[in-house]
Amino acid sequence: MKQIPLMVTTEWLEKRLNDSDLCVIDATMFMETPESGGPTTICSGKESYQKGHIPGSIYINLLNDLSDPEASLPFTVPPRSYFIREMAKRGIGDGKLTVIYDQGTVLGESIGASYWASRLAWQMKYEGFDNIAILDGGILKWKKENRPLTTIPGVYKPVHYTGQRRTKLLATKEDVKQAIHDDQTILINSLSPEDYKGESDTYARKGHIPTSVNMYFAEHADNQTKEIYVDAILREQFEKTGALNPDKKVITYCGGGIAATWTALMLNKLGQKNVAIYDGSLNEWASDPNCSLIKES
Known part of the structure; x- marks a missing residue:
């Protein structure tokens, strides 16, 4: 399978939305600080996804779905078997191209850095996944260019995964x-x-x-x-x-x-x-x- 680049453009992705070997993931999370002050909290991006996402894409919550449930610190890398199981049942595995995007915001400010997407991409690469790309500009750029959106949840058939941890x-x-x-x-x-x-x-x-x-x-x-x-x-x-x-x-x-x-x-x-x-x-x-x-x- 041809290797895709580390970053792909919105144009590149739109042309390939119907490809059978393509999986698209919305990894949006939000950091929020109460107006009255206090510690920053991490919130799910699921509601944002439900209001409109790239056609075919699925949503993954990095904190709840792909972090070690037994760890004392948030976002700790989970056991390999746990991660592989969670990804494979969502259809991410052997023979797939994966493009990941997010909102690219920090405390409500748009910065263009898709760091939630890059976190998921890194976790996947750590577990041996290949053919992973980040959508340059994320969904904010996608929306700005009036590219297609949907409220219909994406779904992929479960697959197997056989790579090795790096x-x-x-x-x-x-x-x-x-x-x-x-x-x-x-x-x-x-x-x-x-x-x-x-x-x-x-x-x-x-x-x-x-x-x-x-x-x-x-x-x-x-x-x-x-x-x-x-x-x-x-x-x-x-x-x-x-x-x-x-x-x-x-x-x-x-x-x-x-x-x-x-x-x-x-x-x-x-x-x-x-x-x-x-x-x-x-x-x-x-x-x-x-x-x-x-x-x-």
Whole structure:
């Protein structure tokens, strides 16, 4: 089967909506902060999906459907058997092309970064799935171009899956501890500059992991067109981090292992294949008093 690119255009997808080997997934989730203040909550995008989605697409809730139900932290990678079962029964598996999209918003602001979609794509690649693409611009661009929508739920016949887990795509807390002292590994914090510097109260403790550099995931797409920037601009953004060196390993992290997957996707697109996601990210690291954090004035 022909390999599809990491990103596909709205035009590319619309032309192939009737292909029998194509599966389309809406992975939308929303981050919301109460007007009265308080912690940010993660909400399902199912209602948005029901109001109108790309024809044929199915909805998957990353938190409820594809996270470890026994884990103490949200969005933790589940056991392989659990993930494979959930995907296969939805028709995602051998012989399929998968395109994933979402709303591309952070706290109600459209940023063009499909980081929920990239999280699902990363989980699939971790478990050995291939032929996965992200819809560039997501459903916001799709709607802006007046492409077809439906309220009829998509459905695919259950399939089998036989791939192998790619363990090198996931980094643990111990891996990160070692990376701090390894000049051959680049640590990238994908959060906002405010989070990186320790100016926010988002996590149990403020700051960033020692030696990590900041590359805010929301800066890789045009807020107007919703499309990611051309490779030349992306390359210029990442060159200062040293992460494009093919001889280096890269570990990306964020708050809960979501935004970090968008950063990893951009690096993959630029040719850096040796990228792992710290799945626990700051939710885990900041909760452990034995793990150092740095704040900047």
